[in-house]
Amino acid sequence: MRRASREACSVGKSYIVRLPRSSSPSHIRSVEHEDMMALHMRTAVAAFILLHTTSSASEAEASEPESAAAREREARAAASIKERERQVQRALATSLRDRDKEREFHKRDEAVQERERQVQRALATSLRDRDKEREFHKRDEAVQHFNALLADLVRNPDLTWREAKKQLKKDHRYSLAEELNKDDKERLFSQHTSALGNKRRDKLRALLAELSVGCTAHWRDVKKQLADLATAPAYRNAAQMEREFRDYQRDKQNAAKTALRQLLLETRSITHRSLAAVRDGPAAMQQIQDTLKHDARYTALDHIPEERQQIIMSYLEELEKKGPPPPPTATEPSRRAKQ
Structure with a gap:
């Protein structure tokens, strides 16, 4: 387009240059000179317009195939972009669904793991309670066996633990109290002898009440009365x-x-x-x-x-x-x- 304009301008200039020059102003009238100049100017302008029109038409005819190819390329590019956008949208939707599925999977997995931990804690607590209960029953059975052994072999409340232990170990039932340690056995022995002592004291007091022993009675007289009774409890010595x-x-x-x-x-x-x-x-x-x-x-x-x-x-x-x-x-x- 610009080249055609330049060519038209050069043609116009050539027409203008080729205008005849008057040899002398005195031989040509002023009116004729102005008419001639106007005619040459109109001719140059018409030539410029014709050249411009022809060049524009030829340029349009030459660029028409190029514009169709460009439009086709642009259409293909636009279609490709749209297809790419659809692919991206589909990929994004798939990614979101996969992310939601993964999140749901992790949530369920965490819930399952938490439930497993709860079950394990409950099971551990249950096992500890069961073990404690088993130990309690084993210990209770050992206490019962040892108390039965004491009731059969220890009937004197004045007996010491050292003396009683030798006698208790000779019995086969002594091994049934293996769950008890030394302190437990000695404590049970002390409780047993204390109970025996209380029974003996209650028996003595019952005899004193039967004998109507008052607060002013003398021990010497009461001692003689008790010596004559076969039911009087036995003590280690008279002072006791x-x-x-x-x-x-x-x-x-x-x-x-x-x-x-x-x-x-x-x-x-x-x-x-x-x-x-x-x-x-x-x-x-x-x-x-x-x-x-x-x-x-x-x-x-x-x-x-x-x-x-x-x-x-x-x-x-x-x-x-x-x-x-x-x-x-x-x-x-x-x-x-x-x-």
Whole structure:
């Protein structure tokens, strides 16, 4: 296109150059000269237009096959791009589906693994509990076997563990207690001998109660009485039996003191004013004693009158500190409602 324009311009210039020149201005009129110049100019322009039109048409005819091929290439390229886009979209969709499937697979796999771990933990706990229960039963059976062995062979509460162990090992049942260690066996032996000692003590106290042995009895007299009884329990020595006798008297006396306090609680004539009356004169105390002396719980402490008197005075002081009792309606709302 540009080349055709240049050619047209050169043709126009050649026409302009070839215009005849006047030999002399005096021989040509001015009007004719202007007409001639205009004619030559129109001719050059027409030639330029014709050349431009011809070159443009020929150039269009020459470039038409090239434009069709380009359009065909562009169409093929566009189709290829669209096909590539569709392939990419399909690949992306497939990748997303694969990713979702993989994610779901991993999620299920993690859930399965977590469930397996839970089952393993539960199984481990169950196995530990079962092992503990088995060990407990084995130990319990060993304890039962050893206690049965002690009951058959150890009947003297004064026997020591060293002495008893030699005797126990001779029995074949001793091997049934292999689950127990030395400390366990010695502890069970101590419990067994302690139980035997308690039974012997209870038996002795029952005999002392049958003999009506009181708190003022002497051991020398009681010892003779027990020696004549075939049912009297055996002790390692007399001193041990005497200690049991002293403990019996002490417990009996403490029980008598407790019974006296209960008697004072049951005596309604003793009130918070009784202590003031006793301070005013001895007649009030004598009246209290006359009220109590008919009860065995009072006479049981005749051998310790000073302690008995102290118990009574302590009770009177306690009543005085508490003051008068509340009215019945204050402690019994149901009774107040009836009124």
